Amino acid sequence: MNSTTATERxxxxxxxxxxxxxxxxxxxxxxxxxxxxxxxxxxxARDLADAVHLLCNLYGRHPGLLDVALATCAPGAARDWLVEASDQYERERLYLVRLSSAVGPLPSTPGAAETEAALQAQRHAVQTLARSERGGCSLGAATALLSDWVAIRPLLDRAAARAGIETPLASLPGETSIARVIEAAVVGPSSERALAFGAEQLLLQHRALFDLLEARAAARLD
Known part of the structure; x- marks a missing residue:
């Protein structure tokens, strides 16, 4: 096996x-x-509205994770990819903002102060990942966000259907694009570890968000 083939694999x-x-x-x-x-x-309806509002709180603001990662990324394959990815994700952000208006107000739920504190901590964590100076960390978070958005998007579309608004066609970078930028930009053990760390921490924030949504739904039933 030659060195080029080994590197590609x-x-x-x-x-x-x-x-x-x-x-x-x-x-x-x-x-x-x-x-x-x-x-x-x-x-x-209330549970879906709650999910939309909390997702919008985390990802509906500008600049978001991809914008911050782009602004701090050095020239190269990762930056070139982030230029396209951030532009495409902006359409998702605008969809999320529009949807948060269409589903009505945030459902009244006990523990509002605790929810805001948790969301503030999550926003800080996401921004920290995006600004990380560890080579590969912000790319790990960005690619994990776009990959995980495939699971989150149907939730937005279901809320949109209930609210009676149009569902725009998703046009985010797919697995081929994501694989290509990882192959081009992640070189060496340090950046490999940073990629994994950025992804793991971003996914941890998503799981925490759904934990929070689950707890809020239960609190509204009490």
Missing amino acids: QARSLADAQFARVAGEGSARHPHLAALLGATGPNA
């Missing part, structure tokens, strides 16, 4: 590991996401 394995990380630790595995997607009872 290692790069592909890094991308595969990132996709496996998202599949194993991402939002799709959280039971509350499945509950929201399948909810049909009298509380479904």
Whole structure:
């Protein structure tokens, strides 16, 4: 096996590991996401509205994770990819903002102060990942966000259908694009570890968000 082939296989394995990380630790595995997607009872509208508002609180603001990562990224393959990815994700952000208006006000829920404190901590964590100077960390977070958004988007679309607004076509970078930038930009053990760390921490924030949504839904039933 020549060195070029070995390097290519290692790069592909890094991308595969990132996709496996998202599949194993991402939002799709959280039971509350499945509950929201399948909810049909009298509380479904409030629970969906709550999810939209909290997601908008985390990702509806500008600049977001991708914008900050782009602003702090050195020239190269990662920056070139972030230019395109941030532009495409901006459409998702605007969809989220529009949807948060369409679903009505944030449902009244006990523990509002605790919710705001938790969201503030999450926003800080996401921004910190985006600004990280560890080579590969912000790319790990950015690629994990876009990969995990595949699981989150159906939740937005379900809320949009209930609110009677149009569902725009998603046009985010897919696995081929994400794999290509990981293969091109992540070189060496240090950046490999940083990529994994950024992804793991971003996915941790998503799981925490769905934990919070689940707790808020339970609190509204008490």
